[in-house]
Amino acid sequence: MKTDETCYDSLRLENQLCFPLYAAAKEVVKKYNPFLSEIALTYTQYIAMMVLWDKQEISVKELGEYLFLDSGTLTPLLKALEKKGFVTRQRSESDERVLIVKITDEGMKLREKAVLIPQQVGSCVKIDEDEANELYRILYKILGGLKND
Amino acid sequence: MKTDETCYDSLRLENQLCFPLYAAAKEVVKKYNPFLSEIALTYTQYIAMMVLWDKQEISVKELGEYLFLDSGTLTPLLKALEKKGFVTRQRSESDERVLIVKITDEGMKLREKAVLIPQQVGSCVKIDEDEANELYRILYKILGGLKND
DNA sequence: TACAATTTAATTATACACAATTAAAGTTAC
DNA sequence: GTAACTTTAATTGTGTATAATTAAATTGTA
Numbered sequence: 001m002k003t004d005e006t007c008y009d010s011l012r013l014e015n016q017l018c019f020p021l022y023a024a025a026k027e028v029v030k031k032y033n034p035f036l037s038e039i040a041l042t043y044t045q046y047i048a049m050m051v052l053w054d055k056q057e058i059s060v061k062e063l064g065e066y067l068f069l070d071s072g073t074l075t076p077l078l079k080a081l082e083k084k085g086f087v088t089r090q091r092s093e094s095d096e097r098v099l100i101v102k103i104t105d106e107g108m109k110l111r112e113k114a115v116l117i118p119q120q121v122g123s124c125v126k127i128d129e130d131e132a133n134e135l136y137r138i139l140y141k142i143l144g145g146l147k148n149d
Numbered sequence: 150m151k152t153d154e155t156c157y158d159s160l161r162l163e164n165q166l167c168f169p170l171y172a173a174a175k176e177v178v179k180k181y182n183p184f185l186s187e188i189a190l191t192y193t194q195y196i197a198m199m200v201l202w203d204k205q206e207i208s209v210k211e212l213g214e215y216l217f218l219d220s221g222t223l224t225p226l227l228k229a230l231e232k233k234g235f236v237t238r239q240r241s242e243s244d245e246r247v248l249i250v251k252i253t254d255e256g257m258k259l260r261e262k263a264v265l266i267p268q269q270v271g272s273c274v275k276i277d278e279d280e281a282n283e284l285y286r287i288l289y290k291i292l293g294g295l296k297n298d
Numbered sequence: 299t300a301c302a303a304t305t306t307a308a309t310t311a312t313a314c315a316c317a318a319t320t321a322a323a324g325t326t327a328c
Numbered sequence: 329g330t331a332a333c334t335t336t337a338a339t340t341g342t343g344t345a346t347a348a349t350t351a352a353a354t355t356g357t358a
Contacts, residue, residue, distance in 0.1 A: 008260060010267040013199045013215060017281055018177050018270065020288035022192075023217045025174035027295050028167050030346080043171075044314060050162045061336065066162060068172040071337050073315055080313090097323050097336040111157055118159040121167065126294030127287060132166055135287045138280050139169035145275030146176050179316075193344060210306065220307050222345055229343090246306040246353050 031124045035117045039110055040084060044069070044077055046114070052087065052103040053111045059092070060099045068143075086110060180273045184266045188259055193222070194230055195263070201236065201252040202260045208241070209248045217292075235259060 013019055029043045036046055044067075051058060051066050060074055067074075078101055081087045086107035092098035127135070162168055178192045185195055193216075200207060200215050207215075209223055216223075227250055230236045235256035241247035276284070 008202065008264060011199055011260060011263055012203055013196060016196075016199070016267065017274070017285055018174075018181070019196055020285060020292060021170070021174045022178055022196075024288045024291045024295075025167075025170045026345080027217060027292060029171055031295070032167070033346085042313065047162065047165075047168055047171075050160055050165075050168075053157065054161055059336090068176060069314095070316070072317080072339080075338060077314080095324075095336085099337065111160060114160055115157060118165065124295060125166070125291055127290055131287050131290070134283060136166055136169060138276060138284045139173045141276055141280070142173045142274055143169060143176060146173075146180070146273060175315080182316085191343065208306090218344095219346075221309085221347080224308060226344080244306085244354075248307065 028121070028125060031121050032117065035120055039113045041110075041114075044073070045081055046117075048074070048077060048081065049086065049103075049107065049110065049114070052101065052107060056108075057100060057102045060101060063101060081107075177270070177274060180270050181266070184269055188262045189233060190259075190263075193218070193226055195266075197223070197226060197230065198235065198252075198256065198259065198263070201250065201256060205257075206249060206251045209250060212250060230256075 009015055032043050032046065036043060041049060047067055048063065051063055060071055060078065064070055064074055069077075078087060078089055082089055086104055088102045088104060090100055090102070092100050125132075158164055181192050181195065185192060190198065196216055197212065200212055209220055209227065213219055213223055218226075227236060227238055231238050235253060237251045237253060239249055239251075241249050274281075
């Protein structure tokens, strides 16, 4: 019998579910950087642009709900995108508390350059299609479950 | 037939695997904060302590390999843990390039307070045991696959 | 022996990320 | 109608993270 203190097994790194989640997210996001640097975007800017490519126009609040980010992260990020000419930021006329983000023509044009990125990064993630689908399903189940706390 | 530009479907947020991975990791780590703040640790400090609770003594390099973190992250983190009295940092005598991190008695004592945390956070992640096992397996498969690039 | 290459950690610069607070504008209740 | 509350975004402060560079020590090789 081992003399290890098994009452602390729950605190071993290899028994954590959160740790591989944390590490895998970090490592996969890192794989985007060589491709994203070619179009002058960071990963967070890229997912914000994804929403804008789809919607063209959105409030900071609603964008934050899509991305699970708050204005403390989004404000400097959107200012950076504005500086690069990919978006404009202006207050809503009907409610001046609301800041509306709109994609520019320049921003829409960026989509053509970005279209190959998902496939390029996807090839780094060496899992089967079934596993990818299962992972996707479980991750959204976790995200859904966390919201109601 | 819809007039949407389906050639850009790969760039829709809901078609990404990386995004829910990124968001779920972030949101789950956030769930640790109320518990970790009671023992004056951040999440990253907590996973570093996990390795130290297990090994008592380790080089910065080896610690970084366990955690997927480099010295740029670990150096300030370990200095913070040293300041709180949980670790000591000293150069190896045999090779002065190597910095050895050792856990203190104070640091070991912290484990007793931390032992309930995995269960407390686990209850926030509302997935079955089977799903948790499957998620764990797929995440480590991804991490393993990324290393050989 | 020398000297180039490697290894290791620290440093610097940039960019998220979140908690807490602030400020402004709207909404509700009385 | 106005005071209290709520909503929205910005600001501030702290703490990760990574890339690139620097510096010191060791290793390998001619």
